[in-house]
Amino acid sequence: MKIKKNKNLSLSTRAIHGKHLHPFKGPVTLPIYQTSTYRFENSNDAIRYSEGDPNVLVYTRYHNPSVNEVEDRITLMENGEASALFSSGMAAISTAILSICKSGDEIVSTPALYGGTYRFFRDTLPNYNIPVKYVDPESLEDIVYLINPKTKVVYFETPTNPTLSLVDIEKLVRLTRKMEKEFKNKINIIIDNTFATILNQKPFDSDVDVIVESSTKYLGGHADLMGGVVIGTKKFIKSLKELAKHLGGCADPFAAFLLDRSLKTFELRVQRQNENALALASALEKHPKVLRVIYPGLPSHPQHKLAKKQMTGFGGMVTIEVKGGVKGAEKICDSLKVAINAMSLGGVETLVSIPVYSSHVKMSNEELKKHGVTQGMIRISVGVEGIKDLIEDFKQAIGKL
Ligand SMILES: Cc1ncc(COP(=O)(O)O)c(C=O)c1O
Known part of the structure; x- marks a missing residue:
């Protein structure tokens, strides 16, 4: 167009x-x-x-x-x-x-x-x-x-x-x-x-x-x-x-x-979400109980080069895969004190959800595989809270594993 x-x-x-x-x-x-x-x-x-x-x-x-x-x-x-x-x-x-x-x-x-x-x-x-x-x-x-x-x-x-x-x-x-x-x-x-x-x-x-x-x-x-x-x-x-x-x-x-x-606050909010997401993703990448952190802004993302080409910021969504499969993911979501266990995304408050129970519920194993969704995934919609509080919150929750 x-x-x-x-x-x-x-x-x-x-x-x-x-x-x-x-x-x-x-x-x-x-x-x-x-x-x-x-x-x-x-x-x-x-x-x-x-x-x-x-x-x-x-x-x-x-x-x-x-x-x-x-x-x-x-x-x-x-x-x-x-x-x-x-x-x-x-x-x-x-x-x-x-x-x-x-x-x-x-x-x-x-x-x-x-x-x-x-x-x-x-x-x-x-x-x-x-x-x-x-x-x-x-x-x-x-x-x-x-x-x-x-x-x-x-x-x-x-x-x-x-x-x-x-x-x-x-x-x-x-x-x-x-x-x-x-x-x-x-x-x-x-x-x-x-x-x-x-x-x-x-x-x-x-x-x-x-x-x-x-x-x-x-x-x-x-x-x-x-x-x-x-x-x-x-x-x-x-x-x-x-x-x-x-x-x-x-x-x-x-x-x-x-x-x-x-x-009116869209740009302010999303800029802060970009910053918080990058900081949280970088911190979680170092955690031994986190198997994988997926964030387009991390150099470890397989398409980081493409992300830099077609995006001017990398967004507020971070997905992690944790040890212990879906039970591990549940344990973490239930232990978070700042982030909220709720569906949806994009708001000022950090939300977590488990894709196999939310966006990808009722999909066959074959469909999940096609979509690259695994049992131990947690999708994080990073909000605008203080980044130190968020990192501490995830560390203490993952520490419960
Ligand atoms: C990428 C994406 N597109 C569309 C929708 C549908 O939007 P709504 O829930 O407002 O109908 C969602 C909802 O989660 C979404 O994540």
Whole structure:
């Protein structure tokens, strides 16, 4: 996608002020338009709406000023053309996919996905005759054998959940565009950028078409809201919003308000999470009861070179594999005093979860192997607490093994 660059203002300035860089009368914070419907001045408004005038507000499932303001803010932050906010990340992802694919179309994806997305691909899309084929990120060249004239979407996550392995964005895009040319068939390249966030990874700079994100995570950042966002061209978001009206996963105005509050500190929070994650990962790497620390920012990460090429920071997610398998992982999670044993990620508080009980539950051993998930893994979403406290906390918990 060719995006007009908005590089003259910093990320935080765009996040805090949106389009309102000049003083105007009104509240400093975003008002919550907590309404399902809108008063018409007179029936002319209803007539204008019936004639397709997009400026007439009619119903919050279609549009809402609080939601629309946050969409504009995110568009500016991510250097897209337009955005659509949803009630959850899964609503954003499923609506984005279904707005592109119809029965008979195909998707090519990388296999290590957020569990919910993987299950949507595995259990739901085949019922609509939309098969998903998987390409191993270590043999990305094989994508040329998987793409055919029916392929409408190439979908991927990087870093992946929870193994934090990377997909080479530049290579994936290059190979996909080559096949697109060969078959004269538009392929939408979609990235789930939830883990890296726009602070650490800028997919539109690499000609990715669409970014999807669970705004429940780093964009929200306080473990108090559910949301999802899709960012793309104006044309794409317009057609996506038409389908969103039917599927109904619209964002709630109060969630939009909370998200607006969160965006203002997004850069500060994620910068600190980057720093804390690197420090914690480095400390845990030295621990004798930790078998493996996976963090793209560590030189020991097998794709550290690629991480440095395509990321400007390495994110707040760290995965460790501990001695004692799943029982060892349970023992540590139950012994932590600062970090919280809870699912989800991206918030200011450090959370730990055991992938075989959370994101990768109900997967066969074969699927777990394919995803690189082992029994003794703990996924850490590093928060913004004092780093000394975090390191001490993990040391004392691992010491209980
Ligand atoms: C990478 C990723 N994408 C998407 C989702 C789905 O987001 P939500 O839970 O907001 O529906 C998650 C949730 O954990 C996730 O980790």
